[in-house]
């Protein structure tokens with residue numbers, strides 16, 4: 001499995017190209033913004049981009065979809081149905097961050113309407129990319145329609161903004177729910193097992209074992225429903 005990371009947007013978002021080494025078939029998980037480097041990588045490695053695979057609909061994960069789609073129009077664009085409102089509302093999303101509409105352009109948040117989705121993720125489906133087989137797990141909490149992609153043979157899980165090294169995703173934006181997020185992390189992500197490498201939407205890679213042992217949201221040090229440290 002080829003994993004190439006591009007750190008994009010002012011939010012330092014991890015855009016990744018994942019490819020099957022044998023067939024050169026590839027997906028891009030969460031193109032954060034237009035990137036010449038990203039397009040050049042796909043072309044120079046002779047990859048066949050099969051999909052723009054979106055974990056969720058936040059602007060820093062979908063902002064590059066339009067540009068990537070224009071270069072690779074045969075790649076399908078896939079997102080869970082429950083994040084469609086975020087996706088098609090991309091031009092208005094900066095309002096969530098307290099940015100007023102008359103400032104969108106000057107701050108670099110003037111998004112066009114994104115291209116039409118090809119289809120929606122289905123919880124539990126297996127998405128094949130050459131010999132890679134990604135299991136799609138619906139993990140609501142950070143957003144209503146967040147999914148993670150787990151590759152069992154490679155022991156790799158692409159978790160978007162559910163789980164980070166030492167932290168978890170924010171739940172204060174529209175559709176966020178901290179208790180649902182904790183359930184998703186525990187029941188879907190941690191349940192994959194200690195051997196999995198965790199590829200987060202921001203920050204460095206980690207492992208399930210490391211997070212289970214040291215992430216304060218998972219060790220019980222911080223109990224989110226109580227709202228304080230013990």
Ligand SMILES: [Fe+2]
Pocket residue numbers: 056058061142161
């Ligand atoms: Fe997010």
